[in-house]
Amino acid sequence: MNTLALGASRIGYETRIYFRSPDTLFFTFLFPVVMLGIFTTAFGSAGNVGAAPDGSGGISVGAYYLPGMIAAGMLLSGLQNLAVDIATEKGDGTLKRLGGTPLSPLSYFVGKIGQVFATGILQAALLLAVAHFVFGVALPTEASSWYTFAWVFVFGMITSALLGIALSSVPRSGKSATAVVIPTVLLLQFISGVYLQFYMLPSWMQNLASLFPLKWMAQGMRSVFLPESFQTLEPSGSWDLPLVALNLAIWLVVGVVLSLVTFRWIRKDA
Amino acid sequence: MPQNRLNQNEPVVHVRDLQKRYGDALAVDGISFDIRPGETFALLGPNGAGKSTTIEILEGYRDRTAGDVSVLGIDPRHGGRSWKSRLGIVLQSTGESGNVTVTEQLTHFAGFYPHPRSVTEVIEAVGLGEKAKTRISKLSGGQRRRVDVALGIIGRPELLFLDEPTTGFDPEARHQFWDLIRSLKAEGTTILLTTHYLDEAAQLGDRAGVIAGGRLIDIGGIDEIGGAAARVPSVRWLDATGVRQERRTAYPGRVVAELVAELGREPAELEVIRPSLEDVYLDLVRTADAAAAAAGASAGESATMTDASTAAETEPGSGSASGSGSASGSGSGSDSDSGSDPDSSSHSSSSSSSAPTTSKEIRA
Numbered sequence: 001m002n003t004l005a006l007g008a009s010r011i012g013y014e015t016r017i018y019f020r021s022p023d024t025l026f027f028t029f030l031f032p033v034v035m036l037g038i039f040t041t042a043f044g045s046a047g048n049v050g051a052a053p054d055g056s057g058g059i060s061v062g063a064y065y066l067p068g069m070i071a072a073g074m075l076l077s078g079l080q081n082l083a084v085d086i087a088t089e090k091g092d093g094t095l096k097r098l099g100g101t102p103l104s105p106l107s108y109f110v111g112k113i114g115q116v117f118a119t120g121i122l123q124a125a126l127l128l129a130v131a132h133f134v135f136g137v138a139l140p141t142e143a144s145s146w147y148t149f150a151w152v153f154v155f156g157m158i159t160s161a162l163l164g165i166a167l168s169s170v171p172r173s174g175k176s177a178t179a180v181v182i183p184t185v186l187l188l189q190f191i192s193g194v195y196l197q198f199y200m201l202p203s204w205m206q207n208l209a210s211l212f213p214l215k216w217m218a219q220g221m222r223s224v225f226l227p228e229s230f231q232t233l234e235p236s237g238s239w240d241l242p243l244v245a246l247n248l249a250i251w252l253v254v255g256v257v258l259s260l261v262t263f264r265w266i267r268k269d270a
Numbered sequence: 271m272p273q274n275r276l277n278q279n280e281p282v283v284h285v286r287d288l289q290k291r292y293g294d295a296l297a298v299d300g301i302s303f304d305i306r307p308g309e310t311f312a313l314l315g316p317n318g319a320g321k322s323t324t325i326e327i328l329e330g331y332r333d334r335t336a337g338d339v340s341v342l343g344i345d346p347r348h349g350g351r352s353w354k355s356r357l358g359i360v361l362q363s364t365g366e367s368g369n370v371t372v373t374e375q376l377t378h379f380a381g382f383y384p385h386p387r388s389v390t391e392v393i394e395a396v397g398l399g400e401k402a403k404t405r406i407s408k409l410s411g412g413q414r415r416r417v418d419v420a421l422g423i424i425g426r427p428e429l430l431f432l433d434e435p436t437t438g439f440d441p442e443a444r445h446q447f448w449d450l451i452r453s454l455k456a457e458g459t460t461i462l463l464t465t466h467y468l469d470e471a472a473q474l475g476d477r478a479g480v481i482a483g484g485r486l487i488d489i490g491g492i493d494e495i496g497g498a499a500a501r502v503p504s505v506r507w508l509d510a511t512g513v514r515q516e517r518r519t520a521y522p523g524r525v526v527a528e529l530v531a532e533l534g535r536e537p538a539e540l541e542v543i544r545p546s547l548e549d550v551y552l553d554l555v556r557t558a559d560a561a562a563a564a565a566g567a568s569a570g571e572s573a574t575m576t577d578a579s580t581a582a583e584t585e586p587g588s589g590s591a592s593g594s595g596s597a598s599g600s601g602s603g604s605d606s607d608s609g610s611d612p613d614s615s616s617h618s619s620s621s622s623s624s625a626p627t628t629s630k631e632i633r634a
Binding site for chain 2: 006009013016017020021088089092093094096097099100101102103104
């Protein structure tokens with residue numbers, strides 16, 4: 001089989017393993033759905049977000065949180081998933097075994113990134129379905145919104161996956177991988193407007209978050225799912241989609257370079 | 271069919287003066303050996319002797335510090351995917367999560383190779399037929415090890431590395447495994463085996479090399495290694511006072527006859543014992559340890575066992591005529607206290623007696 005056909009067969013193999021691992025299923029796949037449910041239920045009674053002083057207008061809590069949770073899902077499915085997964089495979093001998101076979105590293109990464117997309121798309125679909133059918137969130141109807149959704153999603157997922165590959169070389173063992181990666185990712189979610197409303201954060205925290213890709217994914221997704229009027233709540237008063245694209249592009253390049261520099265089948269001469 | 275690009279006479283594995291240094295320590299200190307096509311070569315030695323480092327250099331996992339290595343005609347440092355497709359590697363131990371079934375895993379790995387074996391046949395061959403649809407994580411340690419072996423042979427390798435393959439096997443599984451390896455040998459697979467089970471090495475190996483302290487202290491046919499001297503049988507009996515007597519001799523029949531004549535009756539608890547590979551191996555390793563300790567004591571002077579060999583004397587009757595060329599006996603004639611004799615290492619380094627095919631590459 002050639003490299004790409006093998007990569008395609010790896011996607012099926014990797015995706016099967018993903019759904020057979022209870023940890024991954026909860027902390028990566030279902031986590032944003034669970035959080036959406038908790039936030040919507042907990043804060044739902046406090047009234048709409050962005051409502052006028054008399055309580056009219058605004059959007060429901062579920063509608064407000066949906067774009068953040070989609071962005072969080074992209075980060076979890078890509079970065080958290082691959083950083084933990086590859087670090088674990090390095091630690092438990094999976095990579096060493098593969099390194100002794102004719103499998104090309106390219107096929108391996110096609111498999112990993114394919115798995116990220118397969119599971120990420122399912123996750124986003126699940127989020128949209130739960131938001132729409134359970135919490136009654138109205139979804140965009142214009143094609144242009146879905147076009148923005150598509151490029152932010154694809155761009156963000158690739159960036160997130162590559163950063164996950166790069167980050168997988170940080171934990172010294174498979175066992176420490178979750179301890180290193182999950183808190184890092186969680187912290188990022190708090191400062192990037194996933195769990196806390198971004199406009200309420202102090203500006204230094206907003207500026208800090210702007211250095212990382214999650215803030216831009218969340219902002220891109222807000223532009224898709226929130227009303228135009230919510231632009232005024234953004235720090236610059238605009239969705240700034242070109243800046244979203246630029247920041248994701250920079251992180252994509254960083255991810256590619258770091259992945260190429262750091263990835264090894266095994267730690268040689270460790 | 272796997273293409274055999276190697277000349278029949280060209281070694282499958284060729285190692286010369288291999289060195290591997292970690293910081294100040296030489297883990298592998300000048301090892302040389304060849305493995306010929308179709309041969310099963312057992313690499314023996316205590317933990318930490320440098321076996322795994324050597325094997326991982328051959329497998330392409332580690333870089334070497336110095337020396338020449340070729341595996342299937344290619345330097346493992348530059349071994350690409352087509353080279354790897356001709357190897358089978360069974361690593362020492364793995365702890366993979368195993369969220370796939372035996373069949374799924376083997377089918378997936380079979381896809382990596384140009385001419386894989388049949389998945390069903392391989393599963394049967396390693397005795398996991400009834401576990402084919404079981405997740406690997408649900409298997410016992412010994413069963414998981416069999417999956418490792420199955421993954422090592424699924425690609426129909428020309429050269430198979432087996433690093434302690436039967437750890438965790440029950441005796442029945444071990445015998446089954448030996449049959450499997452014999453059938454691979456019969457198909458012409460070249461095998462490099464490490465094991466701590468000396469009976470396994472004796473069962474499967476054609477030749478063996480013994481590594482201690484990063485050096486190859488002996489190499490030779492599996493029934494020749496250690497030299498003829500180390501294989502001199504012992505005659506044991508209880509004397510008239512009930513004390514156990516032992517005499518090592520190349521002529522046990524003659525000794526027994528003399529004993530019977532001397533005593534005028536059957537000697538009590540008479541035994542004639544031939545040293546097993548394990549006895550020979552333990553002798554070699556202890557001797558090497560003693561030599562290393564002595565070398566250490568003489569403060570840095572690189573006293574080597576090889577130097578000692580020049581003083582070796584060939585005793586009459588110690589088997590130098592056995593034809594293998596590996597016998598330059600030493601202090602072996604009788605009453606040997608196996609191992610404590612400082613000269614007994616010298617048989618491993620005879621300078622002139624090598625048969626052409628048995629390259630004795632003992633490095634200082």
